[in-house]
Structure formats: C-alpha cells, structure tokens
Amino acid sequence: MALADGERPDLSEEDLRDHLSSCKDCLAEVARMRSIDVILQRSSRADIAVDLWPAVSRNLDQRNVRISWQPFVVALVLLLAYKLVEMVPEKDPGMAIKVAPLIIFGALMLFLRENPFKINSELVLEK
Amino acid sequence: MDDESAIEKCKNGEQDAFRYLVERYQRQAVSHATAILGNREDALDAAQEALIDAFRALQNFDKQRPFYPWFYVLLRNRCYKVAARKRETESVDETVIVELNSTRPREEMLALEEALLSLDREDREIVTLKYFDGLSYEELADHLQIPKGTVMSRLFHARRKLQTKLKR
Numbered sequence: 001m002a003l004a005d006g007e008r009p010d011l012s013e014e015d016l017r018d019h020l021s022s023c024k025d026c027l028a029e030v031a032r033m034r035s036i037d038v039i040l041q042r043s044s045r046a047d048i049a050v051d052l053w054p055a056v057s058r059n060l061d062q063r064n065v066r067i068s069w070q071p072f073v074v075a076l077v078l079l080l081a082y083k084l085v086e087m088v089p090e091k092d093p094g095m096a097i098k099v100a101p102l103i104i105f106g107a108l109m110l111f112l113r114e115n116p117f118k119i120n121s122e123l124v125l126e127k
Numbered sequence: 128m129d130d131e132s133a134i135e136k137c138k139n140g141e142q143d144a145f146r147y148l149v150e151r152y153q154r155q156a157v158s159h160a161t162a163i164l165g166n167r168e169d170a171l172d173a174a175q176e177a178l179i180d181a182f183r184a185l186q187n188f189d190k191q192r193p194f195y196p197w198f199y200v201l202l203r204n205r206c207y208k209v210a211a212r213k214r215e216t217e218s219v220d221e222t223v224i225v226e227l228n229s230t231r232p233r234e235e236m237l238a239l240e241e242a243l244l245s246l247d248r249e250d251r252e253i254v255t256l257k258y259f260d261g262l263s264y265e266e267l268a269d270h271l272q273i274p275k276g277t278v279m280s281r282l283f284h285a286r287r288k289l290q291t292k293l294k295r
Contacts, residue, residue: 047158053153
C-alpha cells in the first residue's frame with residue numbers, strides 16, 4: 001500500500017510487481033484497497049464557517065485576571081496591625097479605626113476587580 | 128502578519144495577535160475535530176478549548192516548527208477529553224465529515240460518512256488525515272506522535288475496516 005500512497009515501500013517496486021504477478025491473494029487485496037482509495041480520493045472534508053474568536057477571547061480575558069498572593073499578604077499584614085492597635089488597652093482609637101477592616105477588605109476587592117456581592121447568573125451545568 | 132510574528136506577539140501577551148492565528152486555523156481545527164469526534168457540537172467545544180490551551184502553551188512553542196502540527200497535538204488531546212463526555216452521534220441524514228458535492232451521488236457520500244462514523248476515532252482520524260489532507264506517512268507520524276511503521280499498519284487496518292463497512 002505504501003507504493004499506492006506515493007511512498008517508498010520496504011521492497012523495491014520491481015520485487016513487488018513480481019510478487020503481485022504470481023500471488024492472487026495479494027493482488028486481490030491491492031484491488032480491494034484501491035477501490036477504497038478511489039472512493040476516498042474523490043471525497044473531500046466537509047468545511048463549515050465558524051467564528052471561534054469571540055468565545056476564545058472572552059475566555060482568555062477571564063483567565064488573564066490572575067490572582068497573585070501579594071495583595072492577600074498585604075491585607076493580612078494590615079489587618080494584623082489593626083488588631084494590635086485595637087488591643088492596646090489605654091488607647092481609644094474611636095470610630096474611624098473601627099471601619100479599618102472594611103476599608104482594607106474594600107481596597108483588596110477593588111484591587112482584584114472583584115465584586116464580592118455579585119451573583120453569577122451564568123453558571124453552566126457540566127455536560 | 129505571518130504565523131511567526133503573531134506567535135512572537137502572543138508570547139508578549141498580545142491577545143489581538145492570537146486572533147490572527149484563531150481566524151487562520153479555526154476552520155481546519157473544527158474539521159479535524161469533527162473527524163475525530165464525529166459530532167460538530169463536540170468539535171466546536173474541543174477546538175475552542177484547544178485554542179485556549181494553545182495560547183497558554185505558546186510560551187514554550189519552538190518557533191522553528193510550523194504552528195499547525197504543534198497545535199494539532201493539543202487539539203487531539205482536547206478531542207479525546209471531550210470524547211469522555213461525548214454526545215450521541217448524530218444520525219446520518221447529513222454529513223459532518225464528508226463534503227456533499229454535486230459531482231458525486233449523495234447516497235455514496237452518505238454511505239462513506241456512515242462508514243467513517245462507524246470506525247474507531249483513531250482509525251477515522253488517520254484515514255481522513257491521509258485522504259482529505261493528503262498527509263504523507265512522515266507527516267502523519269508527526270501529527271499523531273507515533274512511529275512511521277505504526278502509521279503504515281494503522282492505516283492498513285483502518286482502510287480494511289472501512290472497506291468492510293462500505294461493503295455492507
């Protein structure tokens with residue numbers, strides 16, 4: 001079949017022809033395979049118009065928002081510092097500092113461009 | 128723009144350059160995925176996911192290589208993953224693999240489509256790459272990541288099975 005496929009067979013072309021002239025089984029096999037070749041060669045691959053870019057682009061945008069660990073560490077350090085300040089008994093920092101955790105959390109979400117209250121209405125079930 | 132410069136830009140994170148590659152190869156990718164999966168919806172999913180894989184893997188792409196054979200390996204992997212959650216194969220009253228053309232009888236093309244769909248995925252893949260894309264044994268070995276000897280034997284058995292299916 002290599003020869004029929006336009007490739008170089010392991011045996012020489014002459015050897016093959018010699019063999020085929022004396023072997024009816026192989027000759028019949030070659031004829032059968034050639035009939036398949038004919039059908040396939042006059043067919044072509046179905047072609048369809050597609051535009052995958054919008055979906056691919058959307059997906060890449062989502063994946064590009066990579067969440068690194070640094071903002072979380074900064075937020076953690078700030079919250080610990082806040083807690084230490086709050087634990088000092090003789091100081092009364094007042095209301096302003098009471099909202100510090102909220103400010104830190106808000107800043108973190110702003111930095112990550114995440115809305116913690118957003119409800120995802122586009123959840124898709126696994127196929 | 129050509130493939131090489133598009134790939135270089137993609138490596139620098141330019142998504143618009145990737146658009147060039149998507150638009151250039153998407154039809155080919157969907158056709159190939161359809162030939163493996165036998166289902167157009169699954170093929171669209173697989174092609175889309177493979178393109179996303181490609182964008183992320185381009186950092187490791189050797190620009191001496193042509194893009195599509197490299198991408199084909201990713202596409203193939205995706206197809207086999209999608210196949211694990213495969214939909215039922217569509218009934219054959221239209222074709223997804225073989226082009227229906229006016230020069231050949233419709234029944235003959237439908238019979239070929241049905242025979243191809245009844246083959247194993249790997250057999251269908253190698254036969255369509257060989258005949259519809261005209262790939263050589265060497266190129267088939269590269270696309271399928273198998274030795275040339277395996278290409279020859281797989282192709283032989285695939286043709287034989289196809290012949291048996293077409294005889295019915």
